[in-house]
Structure formats: structure tokens, C-alpha cells
Amino acid sequence: MIKILPRQDIKFGLGFKGEKVLENSSGMMNVVEFKDVGLRYGNGPEVLKDITFSLAPGSFYFLTGESGAGKSSLINLMSLSLCPTKGNLKVFDTDVITKNRKKFPEIRRNIGVVFQEFRLLDHLSARENVALPLRVLGIKEVEIKRHVRELLNWVGLSDHIDAKPPTLAGGQKQRVAIARALINRPKLLLADEPTGNVDDKMAMRLLRLFVELNKIGTTVVIATHNEKLIERLGYPRMHLADGHLKVLPAARPIMMGREQV
Amino acid sequence: MSKKYKPRKLPFAYDTSSLFLPWIMMLMVFLATLSLAGALAVQNMTAKWSSSMTGSLTVQVLPPKEFAGTDMTERAKSATMVEVNKAVDFLKDVRGVKQVKVVPLPDLQELLRPWLGEAILDETFPLPRLIDVTVDDGDDVDLNKLKEGLVKVAPNASLDVHRIWLAKLMKLATSLNLTALGILGLVLLTTSFAVIYATVTSLAVHRPAIELLHLIGARDGYIASLFAQRTITFSFGGAIVGAVISVPIVVVTVLLAKSLEVGMVADGRLGGWDWFYVLIVPFVAALVSGITAYVTVAFKLRRTL
Numbered sequence: 001m002i003k004i005l006p007r008q009d010i011k012f013g014l015g016f017k018g019e020k021v022l023e024n025s026s027g028m029m030n031v032v033e034f035k036d037v038g039l040r041y042g043n044g045p046e047v048l049k050d051i052t053f054s055l056a057p058g059s060f061y062f063l064t065g066e067s068g069a070g071k072s073s074l075i076n077l078m079s080l081s082l083c084p085t086k087g088n089l090k091v092f093d094t095d096v097i098t099k100n101r102k103k104f105p106e107i108r109r110n111i112g113v114v115f116q117e118f119r120l121l122d123h124l125s126a127r128e129n130v131a132l133p134l135r136v137l138g139i140k141e142v143e144i145k146r147h148v149r150e151l152l153n154w155v156g157l158s159d160h161i162d163a164k165p166p167t168l169a170g171g172q173k174q175r176v177a178i179a180r181a182l183i184n185r186p187k188l189l190l191a192d193e194p195t196g197n198v199d200d201k202m203a204m205r206l207l208r209l210f211v212e213l214n215k216i217g218t219t220v221v222i223a224t225h226n227e228k229l230i231e232r233l234g235y236p237r238m239h240l241a242d243g244h245l246k247v248l249p250a251a252r253p254i255m256m257g258r259e260q261v
Numbered sequence: 262m263s264k265k266y267k268p269r270k271l272p273f274a275y276d277t278s279s280l281f282l283p284w285i286m287m288l289m290v291f292l293a294t295l296s297l298a299g300a301l302a303v304q305n306m307t308a309k310w311s312s313s314m315t316g317s318l319t320v321q322v323l324p325p326k327e328f329a330g331t332d333m334t335e336r337a338k339s340a341t342m343v344e345v346n347k348a349v350d351f352l353k354d355v356r357g358v359k360q361v362k363v364v365p366l367p368d369l370q371e372l373l374r375p376w377l378g379e380a381i382l383d384e385t386f387p388l389p390r391l392i393d394v395t396v397d398d399g400d401d402v403d404l405n406k407l408k409e410g411l412v413k414v415a416p417n418a419s420l421d422v423h424r425i426w427l428a429k430l431m432k433l434a435t436s437l438n439l440t441a442l443g444i445l446g447l448v449l450l451t452t453s454f455a456v457i458y459a460t461v462t463s464l465a466v467h468r469p470a471i472e473l474l475h476l477i478g479a480r481d482g483y484i485a486s487l488f489a490q491r492t493i494t495f496s497f498g499g500a501i502v503g504a505v506i507s508v509p510i511v512v513v514t515v516l517l518a519k520s521l522e523v524g525m526v527a528d529g530r531l532g533g534w535d536w537f538y539v540l541i542v543p544f545v546a547a548l549v550s551g552i553t554a555y556v557t558v559a560f561k562l563r564r565t566l
Binding site: 079080081082083101102104105106108109113119121122123124128132133136137180 | 274472474475480483566
């Protein structure tokens with residue numbers, strides 16, 4: 001089973017490389033800050049309108065909304081794969097609109113993203129896919145091997161370590177994608193329908209991993225349609241409708257949700 | 262159970278450029294090796310000609326006209342030698358002349374034997390006498406004045422200036438050399454364009470993988486180095502095959518030139534360093550293609566998010 005290190009033990013963010021730890025809550029900077037952000041694709045209609053919100057370090061949110069409401073677009077903005085067409089956007093206190101894109105890799109290394117369509121590289125094995133973020137960081141192969149095996153075991157893919165994505169089932173691919181997003185212990189975890197292709201038992205197991213990460217300081221945003229899951233965990237939600245965002249309080253006390261997990 | 266850990270793989274799958282690059286590199290290295298070897302051989306040839314013609318003149322003294330069409334009698338021989346000696350005396354006094362040497366008759370006969378045969382090359386055969394003249398620096402001697410003065414003291418003497426015909430030959434050789442170098446340059450340019458084209462195509466094919474690498478925090482330099490690594494791997498395979506085909510052709514050509522034993526052609530040999538340059542062509546080609554791929558990717562990615 002994977003060992004989640006207590007917050008003070010991990011070198012915050014990467015778990016491998018020492019770096020500046022964010023100050024704490026009361027006076028601490030937000031992980032993500034949107035101010036009047038708008039987004040449109042080309043000359044099309046505005047998908048996101050005047051979005052204003054911020055995510056404090058260590059917070060946990062569900063992102064809900066109907067299909068096409070802009071959940072994936074919002075996640076893409078937070079992961080710096082899209083640039084807003086208006087407004088101000090700060091990630092880790094860095095203004096991503098005015099900042100030179102050369103600074104983006106540093107920011108992105110602190111963000112883990114689980115894509116709805118997985119985005120696995122088909123010619124690489126599950127192990128190689130999961131290892132990619134660590135390779136980018138220049139971690140030693142011995143370390144990579146150990147961490148990747150550990151995480152793949154935890155997501156229940158120990159028997160599929162060398163399997164290539166085309167040979168894996170949807171749920172297995174999703175777990176590889178989750179493992180890849182978590183391997184470098186991100187400060188911000190963005191997951192787009194991360195449990196969409198797995199059974200309830202595996203969904204709860206994966207969410208438990210997210211909750212554990214959240215406990216040690218990772219800010220988590222999960223886009224989902226699964227109301228049952230949202231109710232069970234009881235974290236607050238951000239709801240998108242007609243391009244506008246509303247932050248709704250937790251359906252139940254958070255502790256209750258955590259206990260259930 | 263999981264299998265034994267496999268070596269690290271690049272995050273880019275095979276695409277058409279993977280097939281295109283080795284073939285183009287094979288062809289380019291083949292052409293580059295041949296043109297480089299040709300350029301080096303011609304360069305060696307001209308260098309040797311150039312050194313042999315510097316400061317070298319030949320004076321030819323014919324038997325006097327009254328002996329024309331007859332055998333070389335003792336009288337004719339001594340009359341010729343009188344003119345030879347006058348010419349030698351004159352030449353020794355000319356400013357800039359370093360050495361004057363009459364070519365011995367047996368040496369002359371030896372030179373002509375392959376063409377005229379043993380039978381007619383006897384003592385009576387009318388041969389002109391040759392005088393080898395070495396000058397300090399050919400340019401310091403006024404050849405026209407020298408010629409005029411020479412004819413005055415020895416009317417049957419004529420000046421054979423190697424420089425005139427060698428210069429023409431050198432011109433030809435230099436243009437050949439430039440053509441070979443031009444072909445080499447064109448080959449390099451074409452290779453670079455081919456690599457740029459293959460890299461740009463590859464970038465489009467692997468766009469999803471590149472986006473993913475960016476999203477997990479990869480810098481442009483990291484992605485460019487992956488592409489360079491990949492390009493070098495593909496190019497080197499083709500380059501080695503190109504060298505394996507072209508180097509034997511160069512070896513055979515050099516051996517054939519050597520076997521001719523005809524002074525000028527045999528001068529176009531390849532020395533130790535020349536072989537080194539020829540043999541490093543595939544390595545240089547692979548390296549150049551890698552650098553080209555790196556620069557292309559880094560340039561293209563500047564515009565991405």
C-alpha cells in the first residue's frame with residue numbers, strides 16, 4: 001500500500017526536490033485566483049463568463065455542471081493549457097497572463113491533471129506513462145522505478161505495469177492517468193471525471209487517495225457528475241451553469257464525508 | 262508478475278519521418294563522402310602541382326638548324342653543347358636564378374625510352390638538350406626578358422615555362438575542387454532542409470504528446486533534446502549505411518589512380534587526415550541533423566502555450 005507521508009515530511013509539491021513552501025492559510029496566498037475571467041474559443045460564444053473565485057491551499061472542491069457547461073475549460077485554464085480571453089488569472093501567485101511562458105514549466109510541475117480522455121501515450125507501457133513527470137524533473141531511474149511501482153500497485157495495476165494503454169480497459173487507463181497525475185505529489189490536483197470508468201469500489205479507493213493527498217496539503221478539484229459521490233464525501237462544490245460559476249457549501253459536514261471514505 | 266525493467270523509451274512513437282530520415286541520410290552521406298573525397302583528392306593534386314611548378318623552368322636547346330633532319334654527328338653534338346654552355350652562362354647571371362643544371366643525355370634517353378623504344382635511341386638520334394633552371398621565386402623573374410636574352414645568346418634555345426600550362430591545369434583543378442565543395446555544401450543544405458521538414462512533420466504528428474509533456478512541466482529545451490536524440494538515432498543508422506557504401510568506392514578509386522602511376526593523376530591521393538575527414542562524415546551528418554532538429558523544435562515551440 002502506498003505510504004502518504006505527513007505534510008512536514010514531504011518536500012512540498014514535488015516530494016523529491018526542496019522548494020519554497022507556501023505560507024499558511026490565514027495569511028497565505030491562494031493556489032488559484034480567478035478575477036472576472038472570460039473564455040471563448042475563436043469567435044464563438046463566451047464559454048466562461050466573469051468567473052471569480054480563489055482556491056486556498058489544502059482546499060477540496062467538486063466541480064459540477066451539465067455536459068458542455070465549461071468544466072473541462074475551467075480545468076484547462078487552471079492547468080495552464082488555455083489562456084483566458086479576459087480577466088486576471090493567478091496560479092501559485094503568478095499572474096499567468098503577463099508572465100513569460102518560460103516560467104510555466106515551474107508552475108505546471110506543481111499541478112497534477114487527470115484528463116477526461118486520459119491522454120496516455122499508447123506506445124509506452126503503464127510504467128513509462130506514469131514515470132513521465134519524474135523523467136521531466138530529472139529524477140534518478142532507481143527512484144522512478146520504486147515510486148512508479150509503488151503507485152501502480154496502489155491503484156491496483158501491479159499486474160499491468162508493462163501493459164500498453166491500448167490493451168487496458170477504460171478503468172485501468174483511468175487509473176494509470178491518475179497515477180501519472182499523482183506521482184510527483186502535486187500542490188494542486190485537477191481531475192476531470194476521474195472515476196467515470198471505474199466501479200464504485202475502485203472509485204472510492206481512488207477518492208481515498210485524493211483525500212489522503214488533500215490531508216497533507218494538496219488542493220484538489222474534481223470535476224464530476226456523480227452526485228452520490230459528492231454527497232458521500234461532503235466537500236463544497238463549484239457549480240457551472242450558463243458560463244457562470246457558483247460556489248456552493250458542502251452538502252454535509254466535511255468530516256462526515258471523510259469518515260465515510 | 263511484472264517483467265524485467267525495460268530501458269527507457271522516448272515519449273514519441275514512430276512516424277513517417279522515422280522511415281524518411283534514415284533513407285535521406287543514407288543518400289546524403291553517400292554523396293557527401295564522394296564529393297568530400299573528390300575535393301580532398303583534387304586539393305592534394307593541386308598542392309603538389311603548385312609546389313612542383315614554383316620556381317621551376319626548363320630551357321630546351323635544339324641542334325643548330327644546319328643539322329636539322331640529320332643524325333646527331335659529333336659536330337652537331339658539339340655545336341649544340343656550345344649553345345647549351347652559352348645559355349647556362351647567361352642564365353647563371355640572371356637575377357633570381359638559383360640553380361642551373363644541364364639534364365644529362367642518358368637521363369633524357371631514359372625519359373623518352375617508353376615512347377621511342379630502345380632501337381632508335383642510340384647516340385646518333387637527334388635529341389634536344391634540356392637545362393633545368395631553379396629560380397628563387399618565379400614571380401621575381403621577368404620571363405619575357407629572360408626569353409629575349411636567351412635567344413640572343415643561344416638562337417636555338419627556347420624557354421618552356423611549366424607555369425603557363427600548369428596554371429591552366431590548376432585553374433581546371435581549382436574549379437573541380439570548388440564544384441566538389443559546392444556539391445558538399447548543397448548536400449549539407451539539402452540534409453538540413455530534409456531534417457527541418459521531417460522535424461516539422463513529426464512535431465505535427467506528435468502534437469498531443471508534446472502538449473502532454475508541456476502540461477507535466479517539460480521545458481521546450483527538454484522536448485527539443487528528445488527530438489534531437491530521436492533524429493540522431495534515425496539519422497545515424499542511415500548515415501552509417503551511406504558511408505559503408507561510399508567509402509569502398511573511394512578506396513577503389515584511389516587505388517585505381519595509384520595504379521596508373523602517371524604522375525599527375527597519381528598525385529590525387531588521400532592522406533591520413535583526409536581519410537579521417539572522409540570517415541567522420543556520417544558522425545558529423547548525424548550530429549548536424551540532431552542540432553538542426555533541436556533548433557527547429559525550440560524555434561517552433563516558442564509560439565506554443
